[in-house]
Amino acid sequence: DLSLYSLVKSLADNKQLLGMRYAEWCIAAPSLEADIAAAAMGLDDIGHSRVLYxxxxELGTPDGSDDGSYGNVPYLDxxxxxxxxxxxxxxxxxxxxSVVIEALANGNVEVLRSRLRKMLQEERYHYLHGRSxxxxxxxxxxxxxxxxESLEWIGPEQADVDQLNADGKLAYGVRELRRMLEERVGGKSPQRxxxxxxxxxxRRRTAPGGIDPATLEMLQGLAEKRYMPTSG
Known part of the structure; x- marks a missing residue:
């Protein structure tokens, strides 16, 4: 399923980059506690990306789907x-x-159900830290x-996410994911x-452009580990 593969690939790309961006702040945050949290969340997300990759x-790589490009949000470029x-x-x-991880973990694709549920407890700590x-x-x-950019990444109604929901591969559709995100963040999304x-x-974005060269160079160091077998 190309649309499921594409969504999971984009999720993995974003988690890997988010982990790197967190780690860049592990000695630059406003407090020692925040430094430690940045390092811990960075390790979590790089680990989560490995599980996703x-x-x-297991999902099967559709022909021509992985050309080495990254499906990340512009915020992480x-x-x-x-x-x-x-x-x-x-x-x-x-x-x-996290809400998309939850939707995949509660869907009907067994490899995702078994592997992604383990992430949800760590994900809960992330959003509690962010909200504080x-x-x-x-x-x-x-x-x-x-x-x-989060709403862009989730995507429009009646597109791939809603179709994956109709097929049971995602437990929630676009409207429910948006509502869950509002509840988790604690506020209404901007009406733009x-x-x-x-x-x-x-790439799940409207903006052109991509990752800066320095970040791409760092990613090359992680690329060899992307598709290593994972336990679980």
Missing amino acids: GSLR RPWTDWTEFVAANAVLDSAF WMHEAKADAAIERAWR AIDWKAWDPV
């Missing part, structure tokens, strides 16, 4: 320059990825951007129109 083998960007990613983007910082950091602009005509269903 490993699951792609470049390193963050301000702590508020970390907070917004932690509170909103990470939560968007939302009340301390003045991150409104970054949060609005993270919301917009998205130009779905510009939406790329493979």
Whole structure:
């Protein structure tokens, strides 16, 4: 199933990049506690990406689907320059990825059911950490951007996610995922129109561009481990 493969691949790409972005702040956060949390969440997400990449083998690789490009949100293209960007990613983007993990873990694809449920407890800690910082950091602009890109990543109604939901491969459709994300973050999503005509269903974004060269070089060091067998 090309659409399921594409969604899981994008989720893996985003988790890997999010883990790297978290780790970049492990000695730059506002407090020692936040430094430690950044390092721990970075390790979690890089580990989660390995499980997701490993699951792609079990799903079967559609011909020509993996050309080495990354299906990540623009928010992760470049390193963050301000702590508020970390907070917004932690509170909103990470939560968007988590609700889709939950939808896959409760779907009817056995390899995803068995492997992804183990992630959910760690994911819960991530959003609790993000929500706690939302009340301390003045991150409104970054949060609005993270919301917009999260909604783009989940995708439009009556497209691939809703079809996967109809097939039972995802436990929830687009509307329910949006509602779950609002509940988890603790607020309504910004009412800003998205130009779905510009939406790329493979990269799950409307903006052009991609990962900066320095990040691509770092990713090469992780690429050999992408499809290593995973336990579980």
